[in-house]
Amino acid sequence: MDNNEKFNRVAGSLIGFACGDACGALVEFMTPGEIRKKYGRVVDMLPGGWIKGRLAGECTDDTQMALCVARSLVSTCGEPDYKDMSDRLLEWLDSKPKDVGSACRRGLEAYRKTGSLCNGDDTTLGNGGLLRVLPFALAGRTWQEAMGHVELTHNTSLQARAVQSYVLALQAASAGGDKRDIGMEIRGIGIRPVGVKNNRGDVKNSLSSALNWFFTTDTFEDCITQAVNAGHDADSVAALAGGLAGCHYGLAAIPERWSKALDPVVRIEALELAVLLGKF
Ligand SMILES: [Mg+2]
Secondary structure, three states, X not given: OOHHHXXXXXXXXXXXHHHXXXXXXXXXXXXXXXXXXXHOOOOOOOOOOOOOOOOOOOOOHHHHHHHHHHXXXXXXXXXXXXXXXXXXXXXXXXXXXXXXXXXXXXXXXXXXXXOOOOXXXXXXXXXXXXXXXXXXXXXXXXXXXXXXXXXXXEOOHHHHHHHHHHHHHHHHHHOOOOHHHHXXXXXXXXXXXXXXXXXXXXHHHHHHHHHHHHHOOOOHHHHHHHHHHXXXXXXXXXXXHHHHHHHHHOHHHOOHHHHHHOOHHHHXXXXXXXXXXXXO
């Protein structure tokens, strides 16, 4: 694979993740029926949602946390430095973001107090750990290394299985594998691509839904649009789906109206990080 194709996939993945987040944030916690009633069908990156004053193209904690991890990996030439990642996330928490998951907050506050890098809640069903692993996959690191960071906040076998599935799927996609190859990689791990009704943001349902939209659609745009209009944990599901779909279809497949509407600070930084991540 030449450098251009590699960049197209890595940048597609990071920008795809952010686009899914920014599209889905509009309808997080809404049912598909409520979305239909209020918006018809969401196909654009609109302002609004439950986060007060949210602008069009503004991302949520999902993208902000993933970018902290990506920055850390770039600063250490792709070698995971768990302390550096935790420090960056703590700094982000102290910047008073509009939205922070409860297990992420607990894990980071425990890190502040004790310096321990493994405060993972062993009962949480949340998906805040899984949402931080995409840069590991793009930097060519293993799912076990990604899990070493996730344990800062989330430490269940279900979280580990989701991390394993997502990292393996991303690696297969970034190596140029087709959907069959990607499906083979994650067979037997226990997170299957299935449509989930009433997904409340637990890690298994979020990834199952994201995989389902990826495998049952044929374009980046359709994948994200389906994930968004299914509502519930729409920002996280569409971010996870967008990360994988962006890696598979490439940057050029992301609709221009979305990449243009995306928060320019995120877009520019994601492209800069992609240049470096793709070289590791
Ligand atoms: Mg979010």
